[in-house]
Amino acid sequence: MRTPLRGRFTATAAAVLSLALALTLGAQAGAASPNGANGARASAEEIPGTYEVRGVSSAAQRSVLAAHDVSIDAVDDHSVTITADKAQAKRLRSMGYLLEEIPGAVPGALARDDSGGDFSVASTPSQYTSHAQMTATVNSLVSQYPNLMHRQVIGRSHQGRDIIAVRMSNNARVDQNRPEVLFSHNMHAREHLTTEMALYLMNEFATGYGRDSRITNMMNTREIWIIPSLNPDGKVWDQDSGTFRNWRKNRQPNSGSTAIGTDINRNFAYRWGCCGGSSSNPASDTYRGPSAESAPETRVLTNFVRSRVIGGRQQITAHIDFHTYSELVLWPFGYTYNDTAPGLNQDQHNVFSTVGRQMAASNGYRPQQSSDLYITDGSINDWMWGDQGIWSYTFEMYPRTASQGGFYPPGSVIDRETARNREAVLILLENADCMYRSIGKPQLCTT
Template sequence: MGNTRRIAAVVAGMALIVPLSATTSAQPSDDRTVYEISGTSAEDRTALARSGADVLGVRDGTVTLIAGPAEVSAARAKGLDLTELGGVEELLAERNPDVRTSANDFPAGDEDYHTYAEVTEELERAVAEHGDIASLSSVGDSHEGRALHLLKISDNVAQDEDEPEVLFTCNQHAREHLTTEMCLRIVERFTDGYGSDPVVTELVDTREILVVPTVNPDGAEYDISGGYYHGWRKNRDGSGTDLNRNWGYQWGCCGGSSSWPSSDTYRGTSAFSAPETAALAAFVDSRVVGGEQQITAHIDFHTYSELVLWPFGYTYADTAPDMTREQAQRFQDVGTAMAASNGYTPQQSSDLYITDGSVNDWMWGEHGILSLTFEMYPASGGGLDGFYPPDEVIEPETRRNDEAVQILLEEAGNPMP
């Protein structure tokens, strides 16, 4: 289905750059509160999201969200029972250590997470050590001018071979730092393991693996600026666009995003108004060769809730224009197989709540790509803490998805009905 795309306008004058010295103790002012509500339906959660609440996680009908007084009143009017977990500022202060580290690193104790500079180093190292199977480029630049790195892994990496291409994208949402580590694990596994691990070797020989470890580097850097966590989700253009509401399939159609710039689910001024989504979409568009999209499968990693999600998000319906019963069944089959491997819960995206302008809806609706979202560890998070698990979980929680990643790479070779 067609979409209108415009070249992203980079309004430099609107950039909100807040330099924070290492000595400041000021946290962003925020009078909103984190709540948990159990026993909610998808319709309840869609109503909560539409009221302006920032949904952090959903698991077994229990939703964790950030709400202000108006959203709380709206929820109570619907008969929902809210349990207060604490103020946003208070919860962030609890998570942030007293001792500030340098202005551009993760908080003390979480240094194993990779900053943007460290992500860049890791990718450069992978190419330096495995130049025969790995090449580094970018799909474009972020609003603040950071390269949106693209690492390609395949045998004969310099050639565009006729092999299924599989895309992994991470960190559309700034505070979901564990996802960046997930993409780095894929890079490490399929470069270091080549030649020794037979499964890895076979997949590298027969696939073209494309990894974008951070789609939102500006937001991720801002989220750790000053050496403490800010709870930031969006990009850094003006008051921020929610990149995963900015994609051009049914953009803004269905009350699954916000038109308010201050909202955490602000969809932007138009589809692909964010330079990050525009660049990634242009790259995917460029993979149509001889009338055929070369990318056949995709995972976009998020945190948290431990879910495997498939399109569509804009409608509760299982089938729709651009989604036949057979196609919906394949999403369900692949999603369920992947979830069986990692213990996540598989479901259609809209089973959580309605979203529009998401990456999966566009990848599938526009390009026919088998595109899923993983919501990673933890299953539930006690509020904002869910975004900031200690760095000790990086290894087990990224390894946990090895088999699911392998399933997708194998499925990439099978045709969609």
């Protein structure tokens, strides 16, 4: 279990945390799961594997591979890493793809550290904050810093779990007329490091206020929104059985199919299903759903973002959606290989690229347009920008490769890898009042 953040709490906050955790765990234990009790262990057959596919080197080749109903997890110069079950792997091999399973990325297996040596203990679910623990931690922080944090339920998941957003500022109880910046996390169930990122940001901005000049300035001049988990059902399913299940989607049943779940990040209502960047197969990890915004979690986020249009103007100016893994900073568009397209002119592309590269220089990630990896459609970044005009980025966090732990790196890296993004977050916040200033054209900012 990760303890450093909780170790900073006061005795009173710790008591609040313990009580909230006990209540949340009790409620969670009674929640029904479509595939059995939450505590039931997944069999080996239910957990898909991780494979390296060699000989795939271009964005076009990667897009073709992704169209075969598999999710691409990481990209190298001449290969990609995918998640696939045995049937999918067999089918890809029959089509001529060269697949090699990566045992180090399978839950329960050894991972390699940054120097190439094996970790003696592999990642386990208890090394990451569970959904119940996350809820209790958020409640404790809000109780401890009531003037700096305001928690609200913005909707519910398919299984009825609260999806919360926390507003942070120097007067968080009041909706002020300031540039707003949104940080969203845990859209994909197995990406637990992103929830740790949310808790890190909350703690960092609360404890840094009045002590760190940059944090204090941002809390005085911005409203910061944090959604710690957009996919609570998927997180619980992937983590709470005691064995990671390598699960990506939400937990919504699909009519006419035994397959469960929609890929929330292919379900947004901008170029939904337009361009071969998602799947129509409910069994696929990139299943886009029967219609745009068919997933309740997608609607929760889009309705919240739309609710921030006040007086005809979108208050949220900038956004990061945190994912794992690959160590990338990505920006729109994902549906086309072109740098510019209707709704994204050259100046706007230059802003995305300039700020994206500044952030990447601070954390060591690789900056690029989303479609440089492969084509996606119905994604959050494309919707945020194309529909709402919000400067939206995706961060693919640590590790860089599957052999370093993939979606499940050891809990020992949590503090280091969340703090690694502190400067990047501040860079976005400091640009959020006028993103065009980054390219020397502040006159393009609206007043």
